[in-house]
Amino acid sequence: MERVLCLLIGYVFGLFQTSYLYGKMHGIDIRETGSGNAGTTNALRTLGKRAGIITLLGDAFKCVLAVVVVHLLYRSSRPEMLPLLSMYAGFGAVLGHNYPIQLGFKGGKGIAATAGIILSTTNVWVVLICLAAFIAIVATTRYVSVGSLVIVTIYLISVIVRIYTGSYNTSPKYYWEMILIATLFLISAVLKHRENIKRLLNGTENKISFSSKKKEV
Known part of the structure; x- marks a missing residue:
């Protein structure tokens, strides 16, 4: 029951x-602009840097807030389950972002929300590794999709490593479930990026520009 509630939260x-x-505040439906994706990259490309930064922060911290709520609810009654329940909350946030019921289930790709679960449930080293990898990949290839898929992969690896090094303050009986949820984060990202992957294989994937000036709104 706790798992379902955390997923819903x-x-x-x-x-x-x-x-x-x-x-919408500026009279634009992001889903009808650019790639049609309601996420950070499309906001950056079509609405400008300010929109991109605000979207990144907003989408990441809504996941962080979901984890905070779960901690407040279960830190006393289910302390040994908190790492697992936090992951359920994070994955729920990704699902809500990707498939929002109020927008006809047409949302984003969940990478910024996944960044929120990395921020709120891992350690500073994992955060820094993900950040460094993303910046390095995007700076050298200019493919945001590649950087996005890499950091979700790093998150899965970090969960496995932390489990086998005993870094989680939880019962071993939850380990495989935690690995499964971390794997679902990756599967979700791959499914949402399947068109990007096709374009990467075909050599037609869109590159992000660091020099073009987008209209700030």
């Missing part, structure tokens, strides 16, 4: 669509 927080709301 995350989903509700995930329904806060930062880029969509930002665009």
